[in-house]
Amino acid sequence: MRASRLVSLLLLLQNRGRMTAAALAAELEVSVRTVYRDVESLVAAGVPVCGEAGHDGGYTLLDGYRTRLTGLTAGEAEALFLAALPGPAAELGLGSVLAAAELKLAAALPVELRRQARGIRERFHLDAPGWYREADDVPHxxxxxxxxxxxxxxxxxxxxxxxxxxxxxxxxxxxxxxxxxxxxxxxxxxxxxxxxxxxxxxxxxxxxxxxxxxxxxxxxxxxxxxxTGQLQESLWQGRAEIRISPAGAERLRELGIPAVVDAVDAGEEEQPGGWRRALIPIESLTHAEGELLRLGAQVEVVRPPELRKRMAATGAALAALYG
Structure with a gap:
């Protein structure tokens, strides 16, 4: 753990330049006294860390000193390869740049670490768009x-x-x-x-x-x-009281509307049958009708009356169509 912290301290000074002991302590989540001891250890190991007192003081590396040590652990290398997303990078016009960066990163890693990092692509793949819809066409x-x-x-x-x-x-x-x-x-x-x-x-x-x-x-x-928080709040224009069966509640989870799922979970369970009575947020009568119809006979709208009438009218029309 201490060796990893020493590497992190060295890389912080290399990448950011002058830093105070307090700033280093905050970055490394240790005490200032620990930073003093770590700097002494680096100096003893031959790393040219220079310290200056005063308001504008702090620690720096001697001009021109740079280390080739990356300090990457196996997990960190894997995370970097996982963060390299070829699809989005290609859409941004950076596909070839990403590929070149990956080659350079791989070449800088030891053989075993390189093998572990590349293995991440064999086990994880990001497919950002939702089911049953294509990604946006974004020529610009x-x-x-x-x-x-x-x-x-x-x-x-x-x-x-x-x-x-x-x-x-x-x-x-x-x-x-x-x-x-x-x-x-x-x-x-x-x-x-x-x-x-x-x-x-x-x-x-x-x-x-x-x-x-x-x-x-x-x-x-x-x-x-x-x-996104403001957008989510602005979507909900009203409330509807419903009764929903256990099967309907399970189906609701699959549809993935967290605010509605939370409202159903907070509802009161009725006996027998396990149906629940809940007050759920809705965007509009039209939107609520479309979403609740997806649950079929596993949900009943209690109020508002306008939404209940819409559901009943659509149900009657379906019965007539299929009767």
């Missing part, structure tokens, strides 16, 4: 990725779901997200706050010779967590 994704990387604005024609359906936008793309097989770009239009655009809905794209600088406090991962 490489251009969007280039704009994100180069921090250059783009002019797009974008198709949205509400009127006017097709709009012109000048976008400053901050970052790209792959979610369940669909690509999204987080971008700022004009003076607006950042918004999310689906890359497959970009009809035309023209790169602009205009550089931009994202806000210093913008963090893509934090934005996405907040955005």
């Amino acid at each position: 994704l490489p251009a969007v990725a280039a704009a994100v990387w180069q921090r250059r604005a783009v002019q797009v024609r974008y198709r949205r779901w509400y009127a006017p359906r097709v709009v012109e936008r000048r976008l400053e793309p901050y970052g790209i997200v792959l979610k369940a097989g669909s690509w999204y770009v987080v971008a700022r239009a004009d003076a607006d706050a950042p918004r999310t655009y689906r890359v497959s809905q970009i009809l035309e794209l023209r790169p602009l010779n205009e550089e931009f600088t994202p806000p210093a406090d913008f963090d893509l991962a934090s934005y996405w967590r907040e955005h």
Whole structure:
């Protein structure tokens, strides 16, 4: 464990430059006193670590010193190969770059570690899109990725779901997200706050010779967590009371709507038969009707009356059609 920590300390100094003992302690999750001891051990082993006192002080490596030691364990090497996703990389136009990087990484590893790392591809495969749907057609994704990387604005024609359906936008793309097989770009239009655009809905794209600088406090991962949380909350426009059988509850889990599943689990079980009465969130009457019809006779809508009438009317129509 200590040897691994010494390697990590050395690589931190090599990659980040000057760091204080407190910063190193925070990164390594140890005490400052432990950092002092580790630095002494590195110096004793011949590593040229220099320390400077004062407000702007800290530890650095002697100029020009670099180690070829990667410090990779078998698990870390496997994780790196698992993180290399050929499908998304190819869509971004980085397939050949990824392949070259993998070759260089493999060449730098010892033979046994290389064998273990390559074995990860024989055991794991990522298929991002959901069942029964194709991945998005994203011809403009490489251009969007280039704009994100180069921090250059783009002019797009974008198709949205509400009127006017097709709009012109000048976008400053901050970052790209792959979610369940669909690509999204987080971008700022004009003076607006950042918004999310689906890359497959970009009809035309023209790169602009205009550089931009994202806000210093913008963090893509934090934005996405907040955005998806707000989107999920905004979807639920109402509540419906239902009775659902054990078979219906099991089928509901297969459909994979966590908020509805949680609501059913929190419901009250009826006897006999194990049916449960629950208050579930719904997007709209139309959407709720379509989703609940997938459960057939394993669910009964109690209220609202409008949804119950819709279910009854559709059930009568089905009975007439098949009767």
